[in-house]
Amino acid sequence: MDVREARRVAALHDYDILDTPREAAFDEVANLAARLCGTSIAVVNLIDADRQFFKAEVGLDVRETPLETSFCAKAILEDDFLLVPDARLDPRFGCNPLVTGDPHLRFYAGALLKTDDGLPIGTLCVLDTEPRTLTELQQQALKVLANQVWAS
Structure with missing residues (x-):
């Protein structure tokens, strides 16, 4: 594990x-x-060293998953936001078992949850089984909600 x-x-x-x-x-x-973005899945998650813990979730019925299949583990490498319109076409996710098998995820959008000093510790994300995109307003709303989650 590197220093950062x-x-x-x-x-x-x-x-x-x-x-x-x-x-x-x-x-x-x-x-x-989930309602704002019209998706079947939404998660408030925290990325630990070897797993992601779901503080809240809609549409998954699990509280954690391993990092190996995590979309959010890739999202925290971004500056603020990751949008994946069709995971089958994205080289980071095309072979992911959550894409190739159940639940056949296609869409992902995640806004980072950051500490006061800018360290990414999780995401507020939405996912779906159909390819899609988000409007600028939906993207902004997801970012604002992520900021509110961690500010509270």
Whole structure:
């Protein structure tokens, strides 16, 4: 693990939020994100060293997944936002088992959750089983909601 990644994971652990129960405020944000973007799946997730923990989720019914299949682990390498209109056509995700098999994900958009000093610790993301894109307004709304999630 490089120094930046170690700092990022340490910062995440400082929040002491991993493996905590669901909370209505986070669930409301995930539900709103799915409705605003017209997707069947939305997640507030936190990226640990070896897994992603879902603080809130709509449409998945799981609380964590390994990093090997995580779209969000790639999103935290971006500056603020990752948009993948069709995962089958993206070399980062085309061979991902979540794309090639159940649930056959096609679309991903994620806005970063960052610490006060800019370390990415997770995302607010929306996913779907159909290729799509987001309008500028939907992208902006997802970014604003992500900022609100972490500000609270």
